[in-house]
């Protein structure tokens with residue numbers, strides 16, 4: 001190259017990518033963030049016949065409450081008409097409602113238990 005000539009412009013270096021044999025590369029932009037699962041509260045209702053001890057046992061057995069907390073929740077239901085036992089995913093809440101109702105029927109108690117969107 002003669003000394004009085006400007007150097008040629010630098011060209012970008014483009015190397016072909018090796019073919020990985022897996023076919024086309026798909027590039028996706030995530031538009032929607034995944035929502036957290038909706039949660040459901042399991043609610044016990046008061047009645048005049050179910051023994052307090054049975055409700056406390058239910059809260060301990062099915063909602064993993066210690067004796068003191070179970071007693072507080074039971075008394076809240078007794079005085080206010082209803083109370084939240086716990087908050088769970090839909091399937092877990094539905095299962096707990098069924099287990100509580102089955103235990104109440106076995107014991108001959110009219111205890112009512114429902115779930116609602118939290």
Ligand code: TYC
Pocket residue numbers: 044045046047048049050051052055074075077078111
């Ligand atoms: N009210 C009941 C009683 O006096 C006790 C009770 C508490 C019943 C909570 C249901 O979800 C309940 N024996």
